[in-house]
Structures are given as structure tokens and as C-alpha cells.
Amino acid sequence: MTEPEEDAEFVFGADARSARDGDGDSSADAAAEAGADAAVDGSESAVGPSPAFEPAAALRVQLDAIEAATVDARAARDAGTVPAVVRTLFDFAAPSFRQAHGSLEGFAATLLGPMYDRLVGADAIERGAAERDGDRFTQAVLARHPDGDRTYEFALARQTAGKYAGCWLTTSVDLLYDGESPAFRRTPTVTFGDTSVTCEVGDQLRAVLLAAEGHSPHNDVTQVANCGGNGLCGTCAVSCDGDVDEMGDRERRRLSLPPHEAASGLRLACQTHVQGDVTVGKHDGYWGQHVDGAVDAADRVDADEVVASDRPDQIVVTAAEYAGEYDYAADGPSGSATAGGDGR
Numbered sequence: 001m002t003e004p005e006e007d008a009e010f011v012f013g014a015d016a017r018s019a020r021d022g023d024g025d026s027s028a029d030a031a032a033e034a035g036a037d038a039a040v041d042g043s044e045s046a047v048g049p050s051p052a053f054e055p056a057a058a059l060r061v062q063l064d065a066i067e068a069a070t071v072d073a074r075a076a077r078d079a080g081t082v083p084a085v086v087r088t089l090f091d092f093a094a095p096s097f098r099q100a101h102g103s104l105e106g107f108a109a110t111l112l113g114p115m116y117d118r119l120v121g122a123d124a125i126e127r128g129a130a131e132r133d134g135d136r137f138t139q140a141v142l143a144r145h146p147d148g149d150r151t152y153e154f155a156l157a158r159q160t161a162g163k164y165a166g167c168w169l170t171t172s173v174d175l176l177y178d179g180e181s182p183a184f185r186r187t188p189t190v191t192f193g194d195t196s197v198t199c200e201v202g203d204q205l206r207a208v209l210l211a212a213e214g215h216s217p218h219n220d221v222t223q224v225a226n227c228g229g230n231g232l233c234g235t236c237a238v239s240c241d242g243d244v245d246e247m248g249d250r251e252r253r254r255l256s257l258p259p260h261e262a263a264s265g266l267r268l269a270c271q272t273h274v275q276g277d278v279t280v281g282k283h284d285g286y287w288g289q290h291v292d293g294a295v296d297a298a299d300r301v302d303a304d305e306v307v308a309s310d311r312p313d314q315i316v317v318t319a320a321e322y323a324g325e326y327d328y329a330a331d332g333p334s335g336s337a338t339a340g341g342d343g344r
Helices: 014-023 027-037 055-068 073-079 084-091 095-099 104-111 205-211 249-255 303-313
Strands: 124-133 136-144 150-158 168-177 189-192 195-198 237-244 274-281
Touching (some): 055 124, 055 136, 055 195, 084 104, 095 168, 189 205, 205 237, 205 274
Antiparallel strands (some): 124 136, 136 150, 150 168, 189 195, 237 274
16 A cells, blocks of 8 residues: 555645646646545555455455544535545455546545445445355445435455456445345344454354354364253353343353353353344353453454554555556556456
8 A cells, every 4th residue: 555644635626637737747647646645534545455355355444444434525525635435445446447437536526426425424334245256246235324324235356367466356336225225134244353254133143153164162172062052051151242132041040150150241152143243252261251361352353453464465556546547457557547457
């Protein structure tokens, strides 16, 4: 990723053209310089495209950036500035998607417009059903916005050629429904250690964890010596931080018996059902009862650590790409962008 200046601001539209014409720079040079230094609303695009990202992870970076930002799309559009989250979306856009808008400036004008303003300015994003078919991936998302919710669909494709070969990049974002689509189905994210998986609302937490390779809610020998999910042995006790159902009588009784303590705050994964995003931690001990021996948040790789560790593997988005001056077929700058590259 390019490292923008702390207080730089990318201005587009008539003001940008006047500035370019006034100082004698060419449109290409000025746009490239603006794109390279664009850091809008005081932040930068921290995570960039990488072949290491699976499609769900590549999309999650974008959706997390939207949720973390506070964007007034109309104000940004009127002021001619590009919020940092829009730049993140550009960074993860496929060459064909970028070229359809010409440059970061054109891309921003579209995303800050009336069709997408509630997406980039959303207070929260709910993830819906995802589907992967070979090198294609789609997922519906519900953008929660004060002016009304909207349902969108992101489509990603794994690039097969050019500088982004192996990267999953966004090829389109379509407005599916003005409101919450009747067909929208939430798919909560369950995070355990450094792994995140999606599931259906109401899924049993134990089943979700067992389906994620290497993420059993049982310690040591209890991975095979347990009650099979009947709420009797108490060995699948975990900590839950997020949206799960209320504790039932069977679970409450078992967690009140030694070696567990009712005040521990633990849940039995076999008696717990996912209602929304949740982070799970497994503790030490035969029953996972040693709450002080957590292996959850303290050892979990968070977003900032992922950024730091993955940064060398990320693909740098160049000033020429922000300016719409990059030839993806030749993998280098040119007088005008071509339709080359992956073509997706």
C-alpha cells in the first residue's frame, strides 16, 4: 500500500481540475500525485490486496473498513473529497471495475452517489449468504443506514494474470433491494483463535467449531472422550463474546457443578446457539474450566497484527492506478489505461 501523508486530502471534480491547470501540471501527473497522497478523513487504507486472502477475507477487509469509518457521503461529495474507505474499496477493486470508472476520482464519484451512499456511509454491515463457484465468489450484505437500509451484492473474482494474479478482487457491487431484501439471510461470523468462519443463525456453536478444522471446543483427550454434545460432561465449556442465545436449564445446572463455577461466565458450546457475530475462547484444564488460562483475546491475531504481518505480501497500488493511467496488460504506466489485465 502507498503511505499517504497524515493530513493530505484528495480533492476531485472542478476544483481539482482548476488546481491542476493553475500550477501547470498535466492532468495525469496531478491526478497521480493526488491519488498517491490521498488520505481522507485522517486515516489510510491499512490493508491491501494479497494472494494470501481467501475471498471471504478479502471482502471482510472492505466491509470492516466501512463499519469502522464515519462517512457523510453527501458532504464528501459536495466538498469534493474522498473518504479513506472509498480508497480501500478501490484498492480491492479488480482492474475491470477500476477501468469502468477511469480513476479513483471517478470511482469515488460513483460510490458517493445516490446508489451507493448508504453503503459507504453505513453504520453497520450484516453479512448474508455467500456462494463460491470456482474462481467466482458472491455475497449479499445488508447496509444499515440512518436514512434507510439497503441490500447489496458483492462479486469477487480470483485474478489469473497481471500484477494481481492470485488475488480475490471485487468485480461489481450491485444494489439488490432498497431496504432489507425478503430473501436476505444473515450469516454470523464465529471467530476462534486466528480463524473466522461463517454459519447460519441458530447453528449450534459446538458443531460450528468442529466443522472448522483444528478448532475443537474440547481439550486434549476430551476431544474423543465427551458426551457427544448432550450437555452432560461439561468439557466443551468456552467463553463467548457476542450474540448467542440465553442459557437453558440443563446448561445452567451443569455449569453450577464442579469443577465449573456459575460465576465463570462460561458457556457449553453444545448448548449454545449462534445468533450473530461471536468471538470464542477456550481455556486450560480438562473441562476448559481455568478461566485465567485463556487462549482467546490475548493470543488472538487482531486486525492490526494481521496488517503488520501481512504487509510484505500485499500488492502496492500505484499512483498511476489511482490516476487511471495504468496499463494492466503491460503491468505499467501508459498514456491511457487499456482493457488489458485479467479482464474481470
